[in-house]
Amino acid sequence: MIQFLSQPWPWCFGGFMIAVVLFLLLWTGKSFGMSSNLRTLCSMMGAGKKVSFFDFDWKAQRWNLIVALGVILGSFIASNYVVSTKSMALSQNTVDQLLAMGIQDAGKSYAPEILFSNSAFSNPYILLLLVIGGFLVGFGARYSGGCTSGHAISGLSNLQLPSLIAIIGFFVGGLMVNHFVLPLLLKILVI
Amino acid sequence: MKTAVFFTIGILFGIILYMSEVSSWFRIYEMFQFNSFHMYGVIGTAVFFGYIIVFIIKKIKMNSILDSTPIHIPTKQKGWKRYLFGGIIFGCGWAISGACPGPMFSLLGAGFFPIIIVIASATLGTFCYGLIQQKLPH
Numbered sequence: 001m002i003q004f005l006s007q008p009w010p011w012c013f014g015g016f017m018i019a020v021v022l023f024l025l026l027w028t029g030k031s032f033g034m035s036s037n038l039r040t041l042c043s044m045m046g047a048g049k050k051v052s053f054f055d056f057d058w059k060a061q062r063w064n065l066i067v068a069l070g071v072i073l074g075s076f077i078a079s080n081y082v083v084s085t086k087s088m089a090l091s092q093n094t095v096d097q098l099l100a101m102g103i104q105d106a107g108k109s110y111a112p113e114i115l116f117s118n119s120a121f122s123n124p125y126i127l128l129l130l131v132i133g134g135f136l137v138g139f140g141a142r143y144s145g146g147c148t149s150g151h152a153i154s155g156l157s158n159l160q161l162p163s164l165i166a167i168i169g170f171f172v173g174g175l176m177v178n179h180f181v182l183p184l185l186l187k188i189l190v191i
Numbered sequence: 192m193k194t195a196v197f198f199t200i201g202i203l204f205g206i207i208l209y210m211s212e213v214s215s216w217f218r219i220y221e222m223f224q225f226n227s228f229h230m231y232g233v234i235g236t237a238v239f240f241g242y243i244i245v246f247i248i249k250k251i252k253m254n255s256i257l258d259s260t261p262i263h264i265p266t267k268q269k270g271w272k273r274y275l276f277g278g279i280i281f282g283c284g285w286a287i288s289g290a291c292p293g294p295m296f297s298l299l300g301a302g303f304f305p306i307i308i309v310i311a312s313a314t315l316g317t318f319c320y321g322l323i324q325q326k327l328p329h
Contacts, residue, residue: 053324136281
């Protein structure tokens with residue numbers, strides 16, 4: 001059991017456990033959606049005084065911020081005390097493609113060192129990439145009214161057509177950038 | 192008490208996100224390359240069981256465990272523009288940062304500190320949406 005849990009989880013178990021989280025949040029009378037926290041953060045910092053979109057009782061959303069804090073601690077625990085390997089069973093295609101683009105740690109680390117190690121802080125180009133990526137995620141999530149948890153999991157589980165449209169959008173944008181833009185961005189990075 | 196409940200659910204979700212590798216930039220890259228079934232398997236399984244859960248909650252008219260009121264499962268507003276356009280913008284960012292809002296917090300906990308930049312700019316992106324919301328097609 002411990003042996004099983006300390007290995008990277010197979011997709012069926014991971015997916016099932018995400019459904020358990022969905023159930024727990026519905027059972028406690030809440031809903032499952034992480035991107036709302038970004039809106040709550042804006043309100044918390046006083047954005048409601050200037051922009052009506054943020055003028056709501058953010059304290060009613062405190063529970064979700066607490067879930068997010070839990071996620072931080074949970075991943076800290078998992079990465080330090082649960083997981084027994086750093087390697088990842090990526091497909092050979094993925095490893096080869098990324099290697100050709102100059103990313104050498106595919107399959108050997110959890111996230112690419114070039115983007116997510118502390119050295120990224122001193123590279124203005126990488127900082128810019130992270131800023132652009134994050135900005136689009138935050139803007140798009142609120143525009144479409146949800147993210148992977150709110151639309152793909154909560155929305156589809158409730159057979160919501162709008163969520164299906166949003167997910168089609170996620171893939172239209174994601175496929176375009178992944179296939180045509182990201183290779184260029186990474187090329188500049190490696191140079 | 193309630194705080195402890197939500198904190199515990201969060202910890203569980205954080206462990207799940209990390210252990211099922213959903214928080215990994217590599218897995219998102221791989222998903223968009225159709226090189227592996229992993230991410231589709233995770234999301235597909237979650238939706239499969241999620242559908243059963245939502246169906247049962249509605250069928251037996253389950254009450255919330257915290258305050259015994261009927262569980263309300265929100266529905267999305269009708270329309271398509273905001274979902275399609277917003278979704279495309281989200282997808283573009285997802286392919287670059289490799290992290291959607293849940294995994295952002297997960298990566299922070301796992302010690303990938305540059306994700307702080309992504310979280311800050313995602314918050315800024317959310318703020319900018321709020322600023323120009325009325326001018327966008329919904």
